[in-house]
Amino acid sequence: MSLDLSGYDINRNLGFVISDLHRLITTAMDKELKALGLTRSQLRVVLHLTREQGLTQVRIAEDLEMGKVAVGGLLDRLEAKDLIERRPHPTDRRATCIFLTAKSDALHKPILKSGGYVTRQMVANISPKDQERLVDLLLMVKQNTQALLSDTDTETHQDT
Numbered sequence: 001m002s003l004d005l006s007g008y009d010i011n012r013n014l015g016f017v018i019s020d021l022h023r024l025i026t027t028a029m030d031k032e033l034k035a036l037g038l039t040r041s042q043l044r045v046v047l048h049l050t051r052e053q054g055l056t057q058v059r060i061a062e063d064l065e066m067g068k069v070a071v072g073g074l075l076d077r078l079e080a081k082d083l084i085e086r087r088p089h090p091t092d093r094r095a096t097c098i099f100l101t102a103k104s105d106a107l108h109k110p111i112l113k114s115g116g117y118v119t120r121q122m123v124a125n126i127s128p129k130d131q132e133r134l135v136d137l138l139l140m141v142k143q144n145t146q147a148l149l150s151d152t153d154t155e156t157h158q159d160t
Contacts, residue, residue, distance in 0.1 A: 014141075018141075025118065025122065026040060028118045028121070029043075029114070029115070029118055032114035032115075032117065032118060033111075033114065035114075036107060036110055036111065036114065037081065038107070038111075041066075041070075041074055042074055042077065042078055042083075043111065044064055045060060045064070045071070045074050045075070045078060045084075046078070046083060046084075046100065046104055046107070046111075047111075048060060048063060048064060049084065049098060049099070049100050049104075050100065050108070053097075053098070053099045053100060054087075054097040054098070054099060055097065055098055056089065056092075056095045056096065056097060056098070057071055057072055057075060057095075057096070057098065058095070060075075060098065075098060078104075081103075082101055082103045083100065083101055083103055083104040083107070084098050084099065084100055084101060084104065085098075085099050085101055086098060086099075087099060
């Protein structure tokens with residue numbers, strides 16, 4: 001039995017478009033980040049530490065919704081590149097706190113430049129006013145989706 005999609009244009013499905021756009025954006029950013037010697041996962045850690053330094057590996061894993069072992073590997077690679085340093089936790093001798101180094105600080109401008117380039121190319125043929133409206137609409141979609149996730153209703157809604 002096959003699914004009958006006659007008359008249905010999946011290319012106009014909002015979820016498909018957003019998912020496909022995410023794939024394209026991450027591919028474009030991967031290309032930019034490669035020139036900086038970073039992976040997307042490493043970038044996530046660096047940007048997270050830019051907001052708050054001194055976090056433990058466990059806290060980074062929780063905040064980024066990643067496994068502790070995966071974050072440990074990322075931290076090892078970032079440390080090998082001299083982009084982070086581990087320091088003893090002030091009260092928990094089993095834990096270390098993660099800090100960015102001066103070398104990672106020097107990457108901030110190139111990272112922002114790369115992200116800005118990708119963004120400019122994404123919206124190259126869209127007026128500034130329409131760009132603003134697009135962001136407003138996407139923020140509403142994000143808010144609605146967050147509300148959906150916080151919904152305590154446990155039933156599914158295939159028939160709605």
